[in-house]
Each structure stands twice: as structure tokens, then as C-alpha cells.
Amino acid sequence: MASKDHTPRRSAPPAGAARGRPRKAPVSQEGEGEEKRLGRPPLVSDPREEILRQAAKMFAQKGYGASSLAEVAATLNYSKGAIYNYFATKQEIYDAIIIRTLEGLNRAGAEAVAQGASPRERLRLFMIGHARYLAENYDSFVTMLVGYSGMASAALKDDALRLRDAHEGLLRAIIAEGAADGSFRAMDVAMTGRAVLSLLSWMARWYRPDGAMGAEEVADFYCDLIASGLLPREPAAREGR
Amino acid sequence: MASKDHTPRRSAPPAGAARGRPRKAPVSQEGEGEEKRLGRPPLVSDPREEILRQAAKMFAQKGYGASSLAEVAATLNYSKGAIYNYFATKQEIYDAIIIRTLEGLNRAGAEAVAQGASPRERLRLFMIGHARYLAENYDSFVTMLVGYSGMASAALKDDALRLRDAHEGLLRAIIAEGAADGSFRAMDVAMTGRAVLSLLSWMARWYRPDGAMGAEEVADFYCDLIASGLLPREPAAREGR
């Protein structure tokens, strides 16, 4: 039997060789057309996705430690054991949520940066893109920011750190560029970036997708506040040039 | 379950560990002088305080769920059972940490507000006071902001919410006053206050007491950033360097 060591071809855990493995081979890893697969079909299509979704929901609500896989399984009409066909450990589920969320956030930031003309405009697009991604991936985002905060594998932890730094790097580049061409004041770039990300990150603690204010609206307000400041302003140019 | 009034062990309420409001330990409460107490003396003076300190440390590091009372006890050379002489449940320990931390934060904010002359100055004092309190009560603060986030008793939850709102209310009053007398721009008071608290709260995620930058220093930077903004102040943005 050429049963591979459970490496679910998703995202990118290249270095992280999962130690534990489900008892059987992973789900179909095809990349091309829809091919008929052998064996009993899953109860839900793409169980891996559903498990991640439900787990993120529970992690966000009750935290990692207080969430049991049995409960996750129950909401999918699964037994607990079935989950282990798709993930080797509970930790692996958590890790997958974190990594994929950071990847998506990074992607959102990169797209925003590519579309803006001036640093001022890019900053706004970055913040709004960040907030929109938060709103659209609420549970995963909350899990990433407030839940448990511990990845087991050092390799995965490095991946997560790299992704986070890349996202922050995009922001710092915007600020540095704005400072260089005079459209921003010259300030400590790292601390300014930290401030912007603090505003956005803390949204995970109070923002609710069904609340009165939209996430992009909040980001817009924050961007204006951080750009123009609280002090009154003499008649000055609002737009970046 | 078992809603019997769990006073610690025997009769007296020496630790005040009962339902309802947390009360101070009688040992530390001065007033009627040192009275000789009966029975075997504690291994450490003020065990209640030590337990709260150690528990906050562990909660901050590993989270509520991942922290065991046995481990807390071990660091104090206690047995697990001994803790139950001072607290009825693990939850009660958590609740006590949250409440006392919020009370202290509220006090710090009130002191800051009382000392500033102008809204601009009060805002700075408020932010610095908040940051200083964070630095001086780091473990409790982190526990309050990132750990577990669930209080059992509805009454205590209300207490916590009330304290949090009071703190935020102090800040909003500063902003509203500044907007009224023209020293601040007219902006949405609630959202502006939220932004300020977001900056400060997120410090619990990255600030380290032994780090390079002091907490008050950070608050000072944030205050300047939020006040003056990122855009250049003067229309003629010809920054000579």
C-alpha cells in the first residue's frame, strides 16, 4: 500500500511533515478534471472545508481549548472518528485555519497595494482590504487573533510569522514611500504601521458582521482619523497628489 | 451544580470566597491592628494574592483552559486542594483577576483625567496612564484582554461591563469636550474613543515589559499620531531635511 503520510495538499505546509496520520490515504489529490473516485462518497462535499469552517466557528466562539472535536463533528452529523480521516490532530485543524487565513489576508493586502496610485490612496485601500477580509472570514480571523495563539510545529509557526511579517511589510512600504515623497509626515515607520494594524486587529474583538457599521466603513473612518488626526487642521490639501 | 454555599472549608469566610461580589481578604485589610489569628499560619503571607498573581501569569501565558490549578499550586509549593481554601472554583479566580484589573484601570483613568488642564493634555494623560497600568499589571491585563473572555455569573459580567464602560466613558468625555471647545476636530466620539482604546488594548498582544520601548513611550507616540495625524500639517509640504 502506497499510503502517503497524510499531507492534505492544501495551502502550503511544505516543511511540516505531519507526524500523526489518518489511517487511510488522504482524499483525492487530483488537480485536473473531475474523476470518479473509489469507495464510499463523503456525506458532505469537501468535508475538509466544512470541518475547517465549523472548527473556526467554534474556536472563535469558545476558544480552542473549550472546543471539542466531538462537538464539531456533531454539527456536521459526523462522528468524532470521522474527522480523523481528514486531519491527524486537533492542532492540525487549528494550524490550517491560521495559515490559510494569513495567506488570504496577505493576498488581500497585496491586491490593495497594487491598485492604489498614491501612498495616501494605497493606505486607504490596504486598510479597507484588511477590514473586508476580516468581515468575510470572520470566524477564522477571530480564531487567528484571539484564540489560543499557539502553534505546535516550529516550522508552521515560522510560516505564520513570515506571512504576518509580509503583510506588515506591505503596510510599512506604503508608509515609508509616503514619508519619502512628502505625502506623509516623517514618523517612525514601524510604530506607525503597528498603530494601523492595531486599529484593524482590535476589530476582531468588537466588530460583528451583522452589526450596524460595515467593516469597510470602519476602516474608512480609521484611515481618515489616522491620516488627518484629531487636532483641527488648517485649510490643507486632503488628497494625496 | 451543587449550589451549596461553598465557603472555603469550615466555617468562617476568611477569604470571602462566596458568590456575589468579590470582597477583600480580611488579612490584608488594615484598620483594627494586627490581631492574633487562630490556627496554623499560611505558608505564604496573603495566599489569596499569590494565587491570583500566579494564576494571572499562567492564564496570560497559556490561556485559561490550558492552565491547571495543580500547576498554579505547584509554583507556590501548594497542593491543588489547598487552593480551594481560598477560592471556590477556578472560574472565581479568573473573575477576581478581571474585576480587580478593570477596577485598577478605571482608577488610573480617573486620576489621569483629574490632572490634565486641557482636553489635549487630558487625552495624553489618559493614554499614558492606561499604558502604564498595562505595564505594571501585565499578566492580569493580558488575561483580561486575550484570555478566555467568559465570565460565568451574569452579575459579575455586568460588573465587568460597567467598569469597562466607565473607563471608555472617561475617554469619550475628553474627546467630546475637546470637540466642543474646538481643540479637537468634530468627529464621531464613540468611534474615536474606540480607536484610541484599540491602540492601547492591542498593546497586550505585542508589548513586553522588558522590551526596548516603554509603555508610556508607546502611548506618547500613539497620542501624537492620533492627534496630529499622518498627513503633513502645513499645506506647503516642503520638508527641508
Next chain:
DNA sequence: AGATTTACATACCGACCAGTCGGAATATAA
């Protein structure tokens, strides 16, 4: 000297949970 009160340790219980194992169910392929 008791008697009493407080502060602990030890041992234990019950609940819960991550993870495992054998096998049953359901699909395709020959």
C-alpha cells in the same frame, strides 16, 4: 493538658476529551 481553629496534604471521583481500532457501509472496477 485538652479543645478549637486554621492550613495544608493525600487520595480519590467523575466528567470530559483527544486519539485509536475494528469493522460496517457504500461506492467503483474487474
Next chain:
DNA sequence: TTATATTCCGACTGGTCGGTATGTAAATCT
């Protein structure tokens, strides 16, 4: 039909943890 691959269930294990019961050590009071 038989063989094989895949999914899933249900029962089980090993361990952890919150909380309790019981006894004992050290202090004061009478």
C-alpha cells in the same frame, strides 16, 4: 459476484483536570 478503495460509526483507551473527602500539622484559647 468478488475484490478493492474509501468513508464513517461506535466502542474503547489513556490521560487530564476540576472539585471533594478525610485526615493531619501547627497555631491559639481555656
